[in-house]
Amino acid sequence: MADLTTRFLGIESPNPFWLASAPPTDKEYNVRRAFEAGWGGVVWKTLGAEGPPVVNVNGPRYGAIYGADRRLLGLNNIELITDRDLETNLEEMARVKADYPDRALIASIMVPCEEAAWKAILPRVEETNADGIELNFGCPHGMSERGMGAAVGQVPEYIEMVTRWCKQYYDRPVIVKLTPNITDVRKPAEAAKRGGADAVSLINTINSITSVNLDSFSPEPSIDGKGSHGGYCGPAVKPIALSMVSEIARHEATRGMPISGIGGVTTWRDAAEFMALGAGNVQVCTAVMTYGFRIVEEMCAGLSDWMDEKGYRATSDFVGKAVPNVTDWKNLNLNYVAKARIDQDLCIKCGRCYAACEDTSHQAIAMSPERVFEVIDEECVACNLCVDVCPVENCIDMVPMAAGTTDPRTGRVVSPEHADWTTHPNNPMAQAAE
Template sequence: MADLSIEFCGIKSPNPFWLASAPPTDKAYNVIRAFEAGWGGVVWKTLGEDPPAVNVSSRYSAIYGKNREVIGFNNIELITDRSLEQNLQEIAEVKKAWPDRAIVVSLMLPCEEHYWADILPKVEATGADGIELNFGCPHGMPERGMGAAVGQVPEYVQMVTAWCKKHSKLPVIVKLTPNITDIRKPARAAKEGGADAVSLINTINSITSIDLDRMVALPIVGTASTHGGYCGAAVKPIALNMVAEIARDPETRGLPISGIGGIANWRDAAEFIALGAGCVQVCTAAMLHGFRIVEEMKDGLSRWMDSKGYRTLADFSGKAVPNTTDWKYLDMNYQVIAHIDQNECIQCGRCHVACEDTSHQAIAQIIDQASGARRYEVIDQECVGCNLCEITCPVQNCITMVPQVTGKPYMNWTQDPRNPRAEVKEESTAV
């Protein structure tokens, strides 16, 4: 049976599933329930200076799919609104009771060294396994010069990280903001400052919707609102991309990564790990479905690893990174063509409408004049292999993309004679 235990930047836990710094990790009661449910670790909700932050009401909003399934989740909650003393006491008690579980403490303080020098020994005294620097909170705290206001300035990231390495012996994980043009720059800065790892992504600036009767965004506080932090399933593609950018950047390659963003099941976790994550953090899914979801996550990941012959997470961690490249290195001569399985087709016509109206007019609608029955067939010579028909088809595996034998060798855009700016031929990085 697969071994799910990990050691992440020196921190051990029985499995890679950690709860992210958020409401689920705000107090001992929650964390104990999480550990009883089987979570491998937690990142305690962000601690700050006293007096503690004051939160507003209400705090959350969402984007829904069919049957009110929450696709995206938005919050305007700040860091802990409980005293530093109370949090530190509870952290110490929980760590003593659960020595085999990872407890990382999230911190956010003003950009003055004495604040960090003062709090770090207090955190160490709890027996916590590490600290996470919250450089990502996009609302409320940036207005005070913290959170994303730090994470968006690589020089600040490096400076504060270096302070923490100077004043603490604990592993330092730097939590990065996605609200930035190039995620590699703060990641490089964190590494330069001595970070033991990075975690990402934090939440994305967002306004989920507008109440058109009251003409105010959600969540509503009195008669007004503000932008919040977006998370949940909708942000997973953004998070995966940013994790991959750091994993394959020559300057940060090998830097441990804790993956965050839209992780709701074992497959999500496996995808982050395949792109280089050493552990994953979960928040929204736990808030929507409770702590017991970790049972299915662990079981599913273990079963999948067994089916693939992976004994430990290290056996497949980062395996997808070499196959992730820049667009210019993709094979221009690779070709796929759509194929419709007529035995599976329900003749709904969605593929035809999508291709006819918005794509390449490569799916013909054939109507039997006698019976009026419809049939849809791909026009091979018109199909460019864009995948739109496969995506719009409501029947899984009815439409597949079939690779074609072109007889042409690998050729990327830097080698393509159609490239008007290919003055210097770059070496291929294809695998």
């Protein structure tokens, strides 16, 4: 049977599912309930400096994007870091860690970008016996306007500087949480590594306005008729997060750096995908805010069943397994040819594939008077749009053409050799094949 136990930075937890720093980890009551439900670890909601706590708005803090069935696709929040005083948070963290020594407990921290501020808070966090800290360099709203959060995460020099301070004044693992609101996520990851970070976590939320009320003309969520940009999270951000995780995992300067994957994890499959792209564990927020703490039961059961089916005994057996298959577009095999095939036994004759292909793609699907849909190989480029819009799973497949056969669209014989853009004759910068 699969063993879900993970050892991330030497921190052991019973499974790879941690709660991300957010409202679900804001207080002792929440975290105890989360651990009782089965979560492997938590990142405590971000702590601020000593003194008067941060003030949050007393009105709507969340806006949402829904699918057609009102399933939550994305959540926009304008909530800031914890609005409870530092001492209360530290006392609660110490009690929870003492009662749940087998669970990971990480303290998320955001204080002014001054050495004295970090030097002051780190010993106090260490006294709680938390397993490590996560530096919140990601939040794009509110705190960034005060020179913290994403304002630090967008400047690699600041990331390196603060990380060095933390490694100097703190003896346990330091995780740097990265912002996605940047052109190239590899640069801040490199800076974190130069500063001595033990790991990076990503992604934090994406700067966003999710909607506008067309009666009041105020962005939502609206506070007294005004709205602000916030941080976007949930299933809709998962593709962005996967891409950024993979970039760090395969980048020469950061390859092998431990990663905690964040961004739209809702099911065990989402978690497995993050881990296959190099994440040692995953952090979850929006799914819990939607479905509650017990969603972890399905995550653990699903991941365990899949691992048993595939023959993986430990999560480390498949962490990073997809990284070698991630490449740049220029390296893709241009000699690979496939064609769409429709399973007539599964087809429900809805016509979505035909409408999509006829109106927006390559006019490669024919419809008979009896609404039988057939692929026109002479036009099909195997773009996969028909697969993506089909409501029936596995009804349409992309079938590779065998080497030596002739592609009816181009009239060319399918070659068994790899050929990509770097050597293509149409590329003015093509490299001569050796």
